[in-house]
Amino acid sequence: MDPLGPPDSFPPGRKFRVLAEVLRRQVADGQWPVGGRLPTEPRLAAEHGVGVNTVRRAVGLLVAEGVVERRQGSGTYVVRRPRPASAGRRLVGVLVPSTSYYYPRVIEGIERTLTAAGTGVVLASSDYRCDREDAQLRSLLGSGVAGLVLVPNLHLVADAQRHVDALRDLPVPYVLAERRPPAPAPDDPTTYVTTHHAGGVHAAVRHLVGLGHTRIGYLGRVRTGTAQPITAGFAAAAAALGVTPVPEAVVCRESWTAGQIGEFARACRTHRVSAVFCHGDRDAATLLAHARRLGMRAPGDLAVITYDDEVAELGDPPLTAVAPPKEQVGATAAELLLRRIDGGAGVPVQRVELQPRLIVRASCGGADRRAAAAS
Known part of the structure; x- marks a missing residue:
């Protein structure tokens, strides 16, 4: 993320x-x-x-x-x-890309499950750096962990599938969380738990279409852990649900400046885009601020749905958001890892997708329009 x-x-x-x-x-x-x-x-x-x-x-x-x-x-x-904080207990290593955004709730789910099982946690962060990921992985193994929950930086390496394949040489069982092999062989042995990101995007676009929007923009990101499935999910949902293509309002960047989001808002006004799906709460809030400066009312002139739900409810107005089940992803990954540790090679490979929720708030006007339709 x-x-x-x-x-x-x-x-x-x-x-x-x-x-x-x-x-x-x-x-x-x-x-x-x-x-x-x-x-x-x-x-x-x-x-x-x-x-x-x-x-x-x-x-x-x-x-x-x-x-x-x-x-x-x-x-x-x-x-x-x-x-070691868990001296005398079995330890599990957890390697995440960040401890300050998205992953704290994943970590919370992992810790809750492992603590209930009497298992200690050794936490490490790669800080979205591949060299640090390798060093932290070696450090975790040196700590004597019995297994690993891993969130590798697949979006930052040249050959992501090769990176995943190399994990097979690890001396302990492992489970991927919020990552999956990008081009697996049919017999790929990787157990993973992910959010079904494309499903969440489809639910968001379906909601906007149900509110009468046909010209829907996308303010996206590249080079994040979920950029590819979210962007592909938007394209697939737009095609399946009859959204009118507006190329000027479907834009992805590695990062967005306030000025660039302002230009995007102007493009939405010029090309009569009535709704936007944003990859990220902060970008969505900035878009609404620029839209107001252009005289566009939210949600009357521009409805917005965001992906992440980290701080969406704090927006002005509060943002409708796709909310990944972060704690459940962590808890499920920990459960699967414990089974692999206890059951050995006989435990089947498992691939789990959890559907995110669409939380409707004021930024898309869904509640207001439903109420009007019912009156």
Whole structure:
């Protein structure tokens, strides 16, 4: 998914604990040796996309464990390597691309399932870097984990299927979460759990068509973990549901500036586009702001549906959103991994797709139009 996101996008009550585990692993890996000083709290906050208070609470946990100590006027220093938080228990490694957007809720589902099974979690993040992914994977294996839940950076490598195939050499069982082999052989042995992204997009476009929209735009992304299925899903849904093609309003970029979104809004007005599906809450909110400046009312002149539902309900107006079942993806991946660990080679390969939900809010006008039709 898109690594960009608002500060403090960890689940409430969990974010500082997730960050503490990340910092704990970095100390254990020697990123900051005994006697070394941690970066400042503002720097850690910027690196991990959280607030300074979240960093302060996370570091406080490490202080309480005796891993680091704060020295007045000097900084925070490592005083010993951390002991495994789950010493004496079976451990599972979890490698995600980010701990500050989308994946905190996936992590929460994994942790809940593994904790209930008496299994400890060792968390690592690749920060959307392939070299770091390899290093973190080696570190997790060195920690003695019994299995792995992996979210590899398939969208960043030249040959994604080869990357997946190479995982077969891992010495422990593994399950992919929110990733699947892109070009698998019929006997591909990869167990995975993903959101059916294209299904969520189809539900969104169907909803807009049901509200009377036929000229629907798409503000998309490239080079994210879900860009390909979401973009392909929009094209397939538009063709199947009779949406009028408007090439000027179907645009994908690696990243969107506010100015570029403003140009997109003008194109929608010029080409009489009445609804837009956006890949990402923040881009959708920015689009609505630009539309208002152009005199376009939402949802009267421009209805918007977004994909992710990270902060969609905070929009003005609140954004209708496709909501991936993030916690359920994590929980299901953990369940499948435990079966593979306990059952060995005899456990069948499983491929699970979970359908996202469409949450209707004010930005598409669905509730208002339904009410009007019923009156």
